[in-house]
Amino acid sequence: MGKVILLGHQKGGVGKSNTAVNLAVAISKEKYQGETDRILLIDADPQATLYRWAQRREDAENTHAFPCIRLDGNVTNQIKREAEKYDYVIVDAAGRDSREMRSAMLAVDLMLMPTKASLSDLELLEHMAETVETARDYNPELKVAVFINMAPTNSQSEKNIAKQLLKEFPEFTLLNTVISERKAHRDAFSEAQGIHEWKDSKAKAEMSCLLKEIDNEIKS
Numbered sequence: 001m002g003k004v005i006l007l008g009h010q011k012g013g014v015g016k017s018n019t020a021v022n023l024a025v026a027i028s029k030e031k032y033q034g035e036t037d038r039i040l041l042i043d044a045d046p047q048a049t050l051y052r053w054a055q056r057r058e059d060a061e062n063t064h065a066f067p068c069i070r071l072d073g074n075v076t077n078q079i080k081r082e083a084e085k086y087d088y089v090i091v092d093a094a095g096r097d098s099r100e101m102r103s104a105m106l107a108v109d110l111m112l113m114p115t116k117a118s119l120s121d122l123e124l125l126e127h128m129a130e131t132v133e134t135a136r137d138y139n140p141e142l143k144v145a146v147f148i149n150m151a152p153t154n155s156q157s158e159k160n161i162a163k164q165l166l167k168e169f170p171e172f173t174l175l176n177t178v179i180s181e182r183k184a185h186r187d188a189f190s191e192a193q194g195i196h197e198w199k200d201s202k203a204k205a206e207m208s209c210l211l212k213e214i215d216n217e218i219k220s
């Protein structure tokens with residue numbers, strides 16, 4: 001059985017799709033010498049951000065394309081079936097508390113929740129905590145890890161306040177890795193690349209840290 005990682009959050013625009021592609025590329029580079037065929041991308045968001053990235057990558061020269069499928073509705077069983085065929089399955093689910101997100105939560109090893117450090121973003125975690133508790137009635141093994149994304153590079157205080165707040169949620173594991181707001185993320189994405197293939201060593205180092213922490217979560 002492959003490891004299934006879901007990018008999920010009811011909030012839009014927090015970096016779910018961006019993290020999905022960067023983790024996929026990081027896994028391929030760090031574990032499979034750049035080969036991509038053991039990693040499946042599942043786009044369970046009608047916006048199809050992930051799927052379109054994968055298609056642009058397929059059209060590009062000199063890059064390994066990722067297998068990528070689109071799913072909608074109740075995706076639990078379809079994800080479980082796909083997990084039998086791959087080492088890693090990365091699922092990008094629609095926000096807004098979608099049926100896709102809720103049903104995906106029943107099929108995954110780890111739900112990864114990017115959040116911005118601002119108060120209005122952090123306030124939504126209360127609702128996510130309830131959603132996670134409900135999902136655990138059906139998938140008691142569900143692990144949920146939250147990390148700060150798009151953190152300002154010039155200020156520590158917002159990050160520190162956010163970390164304090166996040167510690168108050170026993171439902172989630174707070175990851176130490178903080179992914180900074182960097183133009184490289186937008187540039188790489190638009191070129192159908194991952195941050196591991198881009199020329200920003202700091203951004204790459206952050207993504208490597210995130211992958212290490214995720215590996216620890218799904219191993220334990």
Ligand SMILES: Nc1ncnc2c1ncn2[C@@H]1O[C@H](COP(=O)(O)OP(=O)(O)OP(=O)(O)O)[C@@H](O)[C@H]1O
Pocket residue numbers: 011012013014015016017018019045047049094095149150151179180181182183185186189
């Ligand atoms: N660390 C980062 N640094 C800079 N830009 C980022 C970072 N993470 C995400 N972005 C940008 O922020 C925007 C939103 O990110 P993304 O599309 O991944 O969010 P999402 O949670 O998938 O949104 P949606 O809910 O609409 O699917 C994108 O333009 C993306 O390139």
Ligand SMILES: [Mg+2]
Pocket residue numbers: 016017018045047049092
């Ligand atoms: Mg998205």
